[in-house]
Amino acid sequence: NAGVMQNPRHLVRRRGQEARLRCSPVKGHSHVYWYRQLPEEGLKFMVYLQKENIIDESGMPKERFSAEFPKEGPSILRIQQVVRGDSAAYFCASSAQGNYGYTFGSGTRLTVV
Amino acid sequence: ELKVEQNPLFLSMQEGKNYTIYCNYSTTSDRLYWYRQDPGKSLESLFVLLSNGAVKQEGRLMASLDTKARLSTLHITAAVHDLSATYFCAVNMDSNYQLIWGAGTKLIIKP
Secondary structure, three states, X not given: OOOOEEEOXXXXXXXXXXXXXXXXXXXXXXXXXXXXXXXXXXXXXXEEEEOOEEEEXXXXXXXXXXXXXXXXXXXXXXXXXXXXXXXXXXXXEEEOEOOEOOEEOOOEEEEEO | OOOEEEEOOEEEEEOOOOEEEEEEEOOOXXXXXXXXXXXXXXXXXXXXXXXXXXXXXXXXXXXXXXXXXXXXXXXXXXXXXXXXXXEEEXXXXXXXXXXXXXOOEEEEEEO
């Protein structure tokens, strides 16, 4: 297993379009986390999911952002009607336990033009 | 609210020198992590520190944790150019799954 796989690596969207970011966790990991990183800053927690459940979405904007982790397939972070302020790197991490042993993906760099 | 502060935020140094990056956090924590990030890349886990007095070393990097002072240090010995990167510390708060991150220390090592 190559670890956490995120795609696409780079994504360019025009304002008002939708962005879909995908994350396949490490095989056997049932905990998935999404973080956002603005340029020259640390990561900020967005959402924590387990299979078919959102455990904590306290870091995610209430509007336009949603996340899911279906029974089959990758976790999806969806941003509707993107704005320039959404431009950032979005990292996914997974773990086998809920609070230890995080593996990060390579990130998706979203640019809104 | 847990806050994590790193300093310095930027560090330029010559090869062969020693230096220390500091990470302070505001409340009790179970675990402290150090990560390395190269430009445009993902985060590479360097160390996980679990208990007071923990010290871990890998090559020219050594990390320590003082839970009473709520302070971790990342010490670089005889720096080499390949260590140029941004270094982040991150903290779990009391078994919470969220990682709270410092702003990062951008380290440039000149040949």
